[in-house]
Amino acid sequence: MSSAVGARGPAWQRVLRKLVVYMLIIPGAILMAMPFVWLVLSSFKTLEEIVLFPPTFWPKSPTLNNFRQVFQMIPFGRYYMNSIYTAIVPTVVSVATAAMAGYGFAKYRFTGRNTIFWIILSTMMVPFPATIVPLFVMVSKMGLVNTRLGLIIVGLSSASGIFMMRQFVMTIPDELLDAARIDGASELRIFTQIVMPLCKPALATQTLFSFTGHWGAYIWPLIVVNSDRLRTLPLAIPYFSGQHYSYQNLISAASLMAILPVLVVFLFTQKYFVQGITLTGMKS
Amino acid sequence: MAVSREKQLSNGLYRFQRKVAPYGFILPGTAFYLMVTIVPMFMGLWMSLHRWNILRTRQTFIGLENYASVLTNPVFWEALKNTLIYTVGVVPVQIGLALIVALLLNAEIRGRTIFRLLYYLPVVTPLSIAAVIWQWIYHPQMGLLNAALSTFGVAPRNWLGDPKIAMFSVIIVAIWAGLGYKMVIFLAALQGIPESYYEAAMIDGANKLDLFRHITLPLLRPTTLYVFITSLISSFQVFGLVNVLTGGGPLDATNVLVMHIYRRAFSDYQFGEASAMSFVLFAIILVFTLVQWKVMGREVSYD
């Protein structure tokens, strides 16, 4: 429906439509962005200013000191690198396996298809307090406590990723795949050269979600990591919190620096939200 | 040549490939996933049949006693009720709003990528920071909401401190926090609807509403099913957001089930009871999901 809004009708109608869209979208956008804006501004405030209530808007005496202090007090750079590793590897693996599995569940009929799919879906429904300790004991018996593999092993595949890819792949017409089969393409070729290109928005979305999730993972890394060598950003930021007060200014500066890669990934994946998939050779 | 190709298709090798391929495709994802979920899940189930003190090596088997005590415990039902209110309050509204925003931001207006980023920001904003802002918005004396409402003559309220409205306040924050996530999914799905469908329909004289009802909505159905089901599953298990906003109070008004389970396990050392509650919740979520699937899961034909 994208071009439908812009392209049709007399000019004044087009302008009115765009105006309506803006009027509806902007108030929401302000509310959505408010905490983030406050985060950005807080990164430049001093501790005394930041504890004031009600909060001030612009920093009274803006300072870059917070950023400097973050790096001084903790090995922030190393934590950053650790986060990059523990986010990228599981993201790549889980998106790839989700795409494959989603395709398998969507476009094939095979024995056990529904059973396996529902088993996967069901495991999403068990609350984490029931499974976190057995999971940790299992990982510990495998000798993976405080190791990189132990950190990423729980993120190598994602049930919701498999589910989502399945739903997206389902929208691809079967005729397309059959035509390719008649042309002699192997199953793998069909997957890589026909299905995947059509799933670009889904793959981009899943990459974004997977990265966002792994980047911000807290509970599992908290339990598994016992040394600075492996510590990731979400574990590092509570360093500035205490029981009775926190260095909210440093938390803000650190959090801001920690959010940036996710925003970068967002803007990067938005490129793949390209409208218009031409489907030639289709019977209609 | 075409003839021999079709002969090839019924050739055993191709048939074999087609039969084996799906297992090959689902294997890595399924294996990686089940490896870290199935064993802990059964372990948790085993724990639920015991009085389980995590510090000890031997545990007392008590069969279904945990389940009996859970199902007769008013605190459990209260927490379940809170969770249901939360889920019913968040899921439909959040998804509806996300779809609207996605449709609006699918239009070719200037700066739409920036708007999309803004709407996604709550998803990446750390919960603790979002909580600071929302606690300010909701502050009874100096909060933004009461200030705004007072200009309309509406009396101020203690949004997070009044047991009667605390859950409502939490629901608003939950909708705010997850909307961008659903929006991105809908945007991706909208990309998959070929322009040609709309063009063909408009040539046939369809108006905007028709386009939405007869093309967009049906073609979004697989995505909508996914969004509804995953929202349902995660709303039933909400924990972090409520924990950081209200800690379950005031007076347990926002005590959701997973919070209660967590507290019973990690503060009271009652892992057996916590596991039993987890599996009761699991059963409830499963039932809701099955119902949802039956209602919404009609497959659409694409031609």
Next chain:
Amino acid sequence: MRFKATRLSCIVAAALLIMSFAGGIGFAAKKTVVTHWQHHTPARAEMVEAFAAKFMQENPDIEIRLESIPEADYFSKLLPALAAGSGPDTFQIPAGQILTYVRSGVIQPMDVNNSAVRNIEKEFIAPAISRMKVDGKYYGFPIDNATVVLFYNPKLFKEAGINPDKPPTTWDELIAYAKKLTKRDASGVTTQMGLATGGYGPVILSLMMQNGASMWDAKAGLPSFVSPQGIEALKFATSMVTDSKVEDRAMGSRWNAFRQEKLAMVYAGPAMIGSFRATAPNLEFRTAEVPAPRAGGSQSTLLTSWAYVVGKKAQTEAATKWVAYLTSETAQKEWILKTGDLPTRRALLDLPEYKTDPLLAPCMDSMKKALVAPWTARALDDSLVRKAYELVILKGESPEAALKWLTAEGIKAENEQKELARP
């Protein structure tokens, strides 16, 4: 020939050198590693790192590995680790949990050959170590000790015509002062609160203790809160919000209010000294011992404490040395200075430099009068009591009904705790 001999002797020399090196390393004692987990605050982490560095200097055969965990997530990390057997060698637990941990077999008694352990009863005040002894052996040293004191703002006192050098000494005086210190604007919105408790468990329990409420059924070994003194104490706390209206919950966080001079008096733990100093360096504030119910009455407050304990798998001698070091006299002086944690060593409580410190002196006195709770269930220290308070304030229940509820819940919690700690 000579050339060859030189080469040969060089090689032999080198080999001997390497062997002696390796042999040297072999002979040097292998380092005992002690992993230590504790709560995190930035000040505490820094301080304990400094302790560890010094300790390792003095004990080159021991390596300390520190892990500082945010308090809210402490048990999320500790319990799975203990379950998997990958837990730390030394860590902290609430003092009331020691019995459970001992009976569950996850901690071991401290090294009896360690002099600090042998002298523990001589050097520490009794309430601080009463829960650390099980079956005649000591399992930990006290840490994170907190009592309750009264913080107040002298400037606001002066403005209200009250002598800032004479903080209230009785409950009646406290309320009278609070009323003078409470200001409202034209529309009735509170602009300055006179007093706040926040409904915080230890504060409410302290009020009950001061009033002589028994809180415990000794015969049954279970909590029992319904008593005239208990009801009176709870009523006193809730009346601040409902009757005299010197505490207004609509003002939000009492700490923020105190920092911004919108709250004149607040019950708090001594650790708030450090908090106010860091977040409101220009705020002038004082501490005082809590007022007694009536003249000459009790000023007891609840002592809450944790303990550094030694894990089952730890090397007893090294681990005990470390926890003794962390709670030694020199260390406790650092604790009070850097983090506001009160000392529990008799020698320190009477130190002249603390007696003359206007902020610390009332805190030291409060420690001398502090009492330990008779129960072990943690929920009774704060969360259940706070709920009882909220039952009165938010739901309008009578204090007696709230205390009946608290007793019922407390009995459940304590029974659970007993089951966990069964032999």
